Amino acid sequence: MNQMLAKRIVPCLDVDKGRVVKGKKFQNIQDVADPVELAQRYNQAGADELVFYDITASNEERDILADIVEKVAAEIAIPFTVGGGLRTMEDIHKILRSGADKVSLNSSAVVNPQLIQQAAWKFGSQCIVLSIDAKQTSDNKWMVYTKGGRNNTGLDAIEWAKRGEALGAGEIVINAIDTDGEKNGYRLDLIKQLADAVNIPIVASGGAGTLEHFADVLQEGYADAALAASVFHYNEIPIPDLKQYLDEKAINVRREQSWK
Amino acid sequence: MIAIIDYGAGNIKSLQFALDKIGLPSVVTTDPIVVQQSKAVILPGVGAFKDAMEAIRGLGLVEVLQEEAANGKPLLGICLGMQLFYQTSFEDGRWEGLGLLKGAVSRIAGNVKVPHIGWNTLDHHGSPSVLTNINDGAYVYFVHSYAVTDYEDASLVASTTYGEALPAVVQENNIIGMQFHPEKSGEVGLQLLKNFGEMIK
Numbered sequence: 001m002n003q004m005l006a007k008r009i010v011p012c013l014d015v016d017k018g019r020v021v022k023g024k025k026f027q028n029i030q031d032v033a034d035p036v037e038l039a040q041r042y043n044q045a046g047a048d049e050l051v052f053y054d055i056t057a058s059n060e061e062r063d064i065l066a067d068i069v070e071k072v073a074a075e076i077a078i079p080f081t082v083g084g085g086l087r088t089m090e091d092i093h094k095i096l097r098s099g100a101d102k103v104s105l106n107s108s109a110v111v112n113p114q115l116i117q118q119a120a121w122k123f124g125s126q127c128i129v130l131s132i133d134a135k136q137t138s139d140n141k142w143m144v145y146t147k148g149g150r151n152n153t154g155l156d157a158i159e160w161a162k163r164g165e166a167l168g169a170g171e172i173v174i175n176a177i178d179t180d181g182e183k184n185g186y187r188l189d190l191i192k193q194l195a196d197a198v199n200i201p202i203v204a205s206g207g208a209g210t211l212e213h214f215a216d217v218l219q220e221g222y223a224d225a226a227l228a229a230s231v232f233h234y235n236e237i238p239i240p241d242l243k244q245y246l247d248e249k250a251i252n253v254r255r256e257q258s259w260k
Numbered sequence: 261m262i263a264i265i266d267y268g269a270g271n272i273k274s275l276q277f278a279l280d281k282i283g284l285p286s287v288v289t290t291d292p293i294v295v296q297q298s299k300a301v302i303l304p305g306v307g308a309f310k311d312a313m314e315a316i317r318g319l320g321l322v323e324v325l326q327e328e329a330a331n332g333k334p335l336l337g338i339c340l341g342m343q344l345f346y347q348t349s350f351e352d353g354r355w356e357g358l359g360l361l362k363g364a365v366s367r368i369a370g371n372v373k374v375p376h377i378g379w380n381t382l383d384h385h386g387s388p389s390v391l392t393n394i395n396d397g398a399y400v401y402f403v404h405s406y407a408v409t410d411y412e413d414a415s416l417v418a419s420t421t422y423g424e425a426l427p428a429v430v431q432e433n434n435i436i437g438m439q440f441h442p443e444k445s446g447e448v449g450l451q452l453l454k455n456f457g458e459m460i461k
Contacts, residue, residue: 004380004381004420004421004422005376005378005379005380005422006378006379006380006399008378008379043446048378048379070273073273073274073277074277074280077274077277077278077281077443077444077445077446077447077449077450078401078444078445078446079401079403079441079444097273098273099273099274099277101274101403101444123306123307124306124307124308125375125405126306126375126377126403126404126405127306127403170375170377171377199373199374200373200375201373201377201378224373224377224378225378254379254399255399256446256447256448
C-alpha cells in the first residue's frame with residue numbers, strides 16, 4: 001500500500017535558549033550549533049523535514065523560540081515541526097503563525113488530552129503531532145514518561161497513541177527513551193507494535209547509529225519516517241549517503257531532481 | 261504584486277518567504293480592492309473547507325474571486341485553496357465552494373493512511389508551462405485528507421498515486437490548483453511557483 005509515498009528522514013534539533021543541543025538520555029546536554037544554520041545545512045543536504053524541540057520552555061524563552069521559527073521558515077522550503085512546552089491554544093497558534101507547519105504535543109497532551117482535540121479542530125489534524133516518550137517497564141509493556149523521562153504517567157504507550165489518534169492527532173512521534181542517544185538502533189518491537197495499532201503516520205525516534213538502523217526501522221518497523229539527531233549534527237551519517245543507501249535497499253526516498 | 265488571501269488559518273508566512281526567495285513581490289491581504297488591483301492571486305489553504313468558505317464570504321471575496329477568475333487573472337489555489345475552487349465539498353457535510361472549476365472534494369479513499377502526509381511524486385499528464393523544468397516523478401510535499409474528484413479530465417496536469425491516482429496539479433486557462441504545498445517542496449516547489457509567476461503579464 002501507498003508505494004509511492006517516500007519514507008522521510010527527519011533531523012531533530014533540540015533547542016535550549018536559542019542554541020541546538022544534544023543530550024544523551026536527556027542529560028549531559030552539549031552545545032552544538034545555531035538552529036537556523038543547521039536547518040539550512042539539512043535543507044541543502046536533502047532532509048525531508050525538520051523537528052525542533054524547545055527543551056527549556058519558560059515563557060520568556062518561548063519568544064526566542066517563535067523568533068527562531070520565523071527565521072527558519074524564511075530560510076528553508078521544507079516542512080518543520082515545533083514542540084516543547086506548548087500548553088495552550090495560544091501557544092500553538094503563535095508557533096504556527098510564526099511559520100511552523102506542525103506542532104508537537106507531549107507532556108501538555110498527557111495533562112490535558114482535550115488540547116489535542118481542540119487543536120485538531122481549529123488547525124486540522126495534519127498539523128497536530130502527538131509525541132510520546134516511552135520506556136519499557138516489562139516484556140511487552142511500554143509506559144508513557146514525561147518531564148524528560150523522569151515521570152511515569154501510568155499510561156500505556158500503545159493505548160495512549162490510540163487515544164491520541166481518536167482525539168485527532170495526525171501523526172505520532174515515538175521516542176524510546178532507553179535507546180535515545182545510544183546509537184544501538186531503534187526499538188523495532190515498540191515501533192512495529194505501534195504501527196499495527198494506529199492508522200496515522202509514525203515517526204520513529206531514539207537509537208539511530210548506523211545506516212542499517214534506518215533501513216531496519218523503515219522496513220521491519222513499518223515507520224513512515226526516521227528521526228535522529230547526533231548522527232546528523234556531527235555528520236557521522238551524511239544525509240545524501242543515507243538516501244543513497246536506502247535507495248539501494250529499495251526503500252522509497254526522495255531524491256532532489258537536478259533541474260538547474 | 262501577488263495578493264495572498266489571508267482568511268485566518270494556516271501558515272501563510274512560508275508561502276511569502278518562498279515567493280521572496282524567487283523574487284515575486286506579494287502582499288498578504290483580506291481587502292477586496294487589493295485583490296482586484298493585484299496582478300495575480302494566491303489562495304493558500306490549511307484548515308476546514310466550511311470555515312474557509314465562511315471566512316471568504318465574510319470578507320466579501322466570493323464574487324471578487326469569481327470575477328477575477330472570469331477576467332483571466334492568474335489564480336493559484338494551494339491545498340485547501342485548490343479545493344475551494346471547486347463546486348462542492350463533502351468534508352463533514354456538504355458545502356458549496358467557489359465553483360471556478362467543475363468537480364467535487366471528497367475524503368481520500370482506499371486502504372491508505374489519512375491524512376496523506378509526506379513527499380509523493382508528480383506524474384505528468386502532458387507538458388504545460390506550469391511544469392517547465394519539473395521532471396516527471398519529481399517529489400513534492402502533500403498534507404491533506406481530502407482530494408478533488410469528478411474533475412474535468414482535460415484539467416489534469418499532474419497526478420500523484422496514493423491508494424489511487426489523486427489530482428496534484430490542475431489547470432484551466434488562468435486557474436491553477438496545487439494539492440501539495442509548493443512552498444514546502446524544496447527546489448521543485450520553488451520552480452513551480454516560478455512557473456506560476458511566469459503567467460503574470
